[in-house]
Amino acid sequence: MKSKTSCREAIDESLSGVRFNARDMRAVLSAVREQEAPQETPVRAGRHRRLDFVFSLALVAMVAIPVSLFAINARNAKTTPVTVAPGVVTAAPTAAPLATVQPGPQSMISEAEAIAAARACFEAKCDTSVFSFDEYTVSLTETAEADGSPSMTVLMRSIYDNGCSFTVMLGAQSGDVLRFSTPRLATVPAFLNSESVEVQAWYDKLGPYTFTWSQENQAEFSRRYEGAALRTARSGELSAADAQTAALKAASDTFAQLGETGAHYAYPTLYAERASADGIARYVVRCYAQPVTQTLPSPCVLVTLRAGDGTVESVQLVEDEAQAAQPALNAEE
Secondary structure (H helix, E strand, C coil): CCCHHHHHHHHHHHHCCCCCCHHHHHHHHHHHHHHHCCCCCHHHHHHHHHHHHHHHHHHHHHHHHHHHHHHHHHHHCCCCCEEEECCEEEECCCCCCCCCCCCCCCCCCCHHHHHHHHHHHHHHHCCCCCCCHHHEEEEEEEEECCCCCEEEEEEEEECCCCCCEEEEEEECCCCCEEEECCHHHHCCCCCCCCCCHHHHHHHHHHCCCHHHCCHHHHHHHHHHHCCCCECCCCCCCCCHHHHHHHHHHHHHHHHHHHCCCCCCEEEEEEECHHHCCCCCCEEEEEEECCCCCCCCCCCEEEEEEECCCCCEEEEEEECCHHHHHCCCCCCCC
């Protein structure tokens, strides 16, 4: 038979991790008291041995059953991955599967993007001192290149009925400029269309000869229909009145030789730098012995002088009225 100390130690060790109720506790204490009672007969001794055996089996069952249930629950339990941060324990979310992106056809640029690209090309390549982008009508058509790739054509036309235009070809997908028309044709008309309704309206209002108009009207008409060959005087240059005075003085000797001693009339026109090969602005002043009306008087003394300092470069007697109306300058081709 086991000693009392060994039995208690076995009980303590076996029950250290097991929880049991009051009924279980009474059964164990009863068994212990029976072991401590005096043994009177061999029959009771045999009963004690059987109780020891039964008690041992009960203890084994009490320990084994909860452990087995714990193992079964552990196998059936679902596991959850855990991400551990300093001081925090959180369940890591299950990542969604990445979607497979299928490459599709490249999108086309919008109409607004195409017009913006054409405008940038115009402002970089053309003379915006003559016309701004807002002085054109804009149309867009979808086209295709020789290799079949899509493209867009942006056509800009001047609103002044002067024949000026600018065309830009763009890649329809990239928006890149593929090619563009001659920049000069965007601001310089090929010729003055005197049959234009707009042009005729100017003549009807101001008279048949542009050199008799005010300097401001001359400059604006030239900007719209002649590529801005004429302009107004700038600070530090001779004014229109100064040019008249200087030209009449230069032409006085010629008129004296012609016997024209009366009053003389001068009509100045200021040609811009772009009109001359040497890039110098010049006045061309037509001087007559009579005022200009619907017909041109004759003769005409044509005086050329620099706008910057008033230097007289030439004095010419012109008897051909057509030549006086359209004087030849050292114009830039």
